[in-house]
Amino acid sequence: xxxxxxxxxxxxxxxxxxxxxxxxxxxxxxxxxxxxxxxxxxxxxxxxxxxxxxxxxxxxxxxxxxxxxxxxxxxxxxxxxxxxxxxxxxxxxxxxxxxxxxxxxxxxxxxxxxxxxxxxxxxxxxxxxxxxxxxxxxxxxxxxxxxxxxxxxxxxxxxxxxxxxxxxxxxxxxxxxxxxxxxxxxxxxxxxxxxxxxxxxxxxxxxxxxxxxxxxxxxxxxxxxxxxxxxxxxxxxxxxxxxxxxxxxxxxx
Amino acid sequence: xxxxxxxxxxxxxxxxxxxxxxxxxxxxxxxxxxxxxxxxxxxxxxxxxxxxxxxxxxxxxxxxxxxxxxxxxxxxxxxxxxxxxxxxxxxxxxxxxxxxxxxxxxxxxxxxxxxxxxxxxxxxxxxxxxxxxxxxxxxxxxxxxxxxxxxxxxxxxxxxxxxxxxxxxxxxxxxxxxxx
Numbered sequence: 001x002x003x004x005x006x007x008x009x010x011x012x013x014x015x016x017x018x019x020x021x022x023x024x025x026x027x028x029x030x031x032x033x034x035x036x037x038x039x040x041x042x043x044x045x046x047x048x049x050x051x052x053x054x055x056x057x058x059x060x061x062x063x064x065x066x067x068x069x070x071x072x073x074x075x076x077x078x079x080x081x082x083x084x085x086x087x088x089x090x091x092x093x094x095x096x097x098x099x100x101x102x103x104x105x106x107x108x109x110x111x112x113x114x115x116x117x118x119x120x121x122x123x124x125x126x127x128x129x130x131x132x133x134x135x136x137x138x139x140x141x142x143x144x145x146x147x148x149x150x151x152x153x154x155x156x157x158x159x160x161x162x163x164x165x166x167x168x169x170x171x172x173x174x175x176x177x178x179x180x181x182x183x184x185x186x187x188x189x190x191x192x193x194x195x196x197x198x199x200x201x202x203x204x205x206x207x208x209x210x211x212x213x214x215x216x217x218x219x220x221x222x223x224x225x226x227x228x229x230x231x232x233x234x235x236x237x238x239x240x241x242x243x244x245x246x247x248x249x250x251x252x253x
Numbered sequence: 254x255x256x257x258x259x260x261x262x263x264x265x266x267x268x269x270x271x272x273x274x275x276x277x278x279x280x281x282x283x284x285x286x287x288x289x290x291x292x293x294x295x296x297x298x299x300x301x302x303x304x305x306x307x308x309x310x311x312x313x314x315x316x317x318x319x320x321x322x323x324x325x326x327x328x329x330x331x332x333x334x335x336x337x338x339x340x341x342x343x344x345x346x347x348x349x350x351x352x353x354x355x356x357x358x359x360x361x362x363x364x365x366x367x368x369x370x371x372x373x374x375x376x377x378x379x380x381x382x383x384x385x386x387x388x389x390x391x392x393x394x395x396x397x398x399x400x401x402x403x404x405x406x407x408x409x410x411x412x413x414x415x416x417x418x419x420x421x422x423x424x425x426x427x428x429x430x431x432x433x
Contacts (some may be wrong), residue, residue: 035407036406036407036408036409036417038406039409039410040407040408040409042409042411043413046313046315046317047313047314047315047316047413049315050311050313050315050316051315053314053316055316071369084310121345124345125344125345125346127349128344128345128346128347129311129314129344129347129348130314132349132433133313133314136408136431136433139383139408140408140409148262162257196303207351232419
């Protein structure tokens with residue numbers, strides 16, 4: 001049965017995923033391999049931060065426990081975050097940054113497109129607003145996968161390695177749990193598994209243009225992020241993101 | 254003469270208020286008013302309490318100018334004697350550059366920012382076709398010399414709403430207001 005706590009859990013999945021990827025990209029500010037890339041990372045981070053605020057503000061309203069976007073972003077521990085595992089993975093190399101973004105952008109566009117027809121008008125309008133921004137992100141990440149995959153021997157090898165190492169974190173896009181299925185039954189969300197074919201088709205087309213091989217479709221996949229069970233990387237990210245607010249509660253510009 | 258007509262404060266009409274709002278600009282694009290940008294979606298007087306209700310929509314969800322724009326709207330209307338302003342933020346329908354007025358487009362160009370070329374779209378098939386053809390997303394005319402011989406330098410620029418281009422004829426770089 002649909003309850004506010006299920007709606008809250010679902011909304012934080014989208015809000016936390018946008019927030020954590022935004023933080024990962026913001027960590028790269030000033031460290032991009034070229035000025036254009038640095039601007040792209042920071043701008044993408046800003047788009048995702050704006051989207052995270054919309055989701056988390058709404059989640060706080062549904063929860064009706066007096067928590068606003070800041071309380072949710074800064075005062076929860078790792079087990080209370082419901083982001084996808086993929087977005088908390090570290091920026092080990094620039095190939096990882098781009099591949100993480102590409103896998104995510106394809107899924108994000110498909111997922112938001114479904115949410116645009118949610119029976120919850122607030123979810124529908126946040127999704128419609130966000131998808132316009134993420135379509136631009138997808139254009140950039142797809143383009144770079146092709147250019148660096150079909151680039152030098154070195155860039156190709158790095159992209160292929162990143163594609164393989166991040167692949168086991170993509171399974172979580174398509175696995176449903178009780179929260180997903182309850183929201184889908186209420187018409188507020190979608191069946192995650194239904195996105196898989198479109199996602200694979202898009203990734204395959206871009207990989208073909210990039211001369212990259214598709215990782216094995218039956219590979220073992222990580223799961224748990226949506227339920228609050230994370231890789232060790234999330235705690236370190238949260239420590240840095242939350243320290244100011246925790247040390248100086250209520251600090252504002 | 255009924256008393257309430259004699260003593261009720263004069264309420265400026267909506268067209269007048271819209272005109273005043275033309276003095277409010279986006280701090281990141283100081284030459285275009287928020288009316289011409291399509292940010293102001295509605296202006297109305299509330300029936301119950303004589304406050305002016307201004308409905309606005311954000312350009313990009315992370316745009317840091319949104320808060321500044323809101324306080325500028327209040328300040329501007331206060332200067333014209335409207336003390337009670339209620340701001341409503343509306344997300345749907347999502348803002349699009351298709352709402353830029355002809356005046357807004359011309360002001361951008363005169364300021365050195367190429368206005369959006371074409372209509373907004375974000376369909377999967379469009380993106381795939383563009384990647385397959387290797388063609389850049391748009392080739393906006395250079396705002397300095399008018400040449401259409403332009404190439405993108407960077408998909409992102411100084412703000413969320415802009416990309417960076419260069420003119421191959423006059424060789425000047427310029428900001429392009431992205432189609433959104």
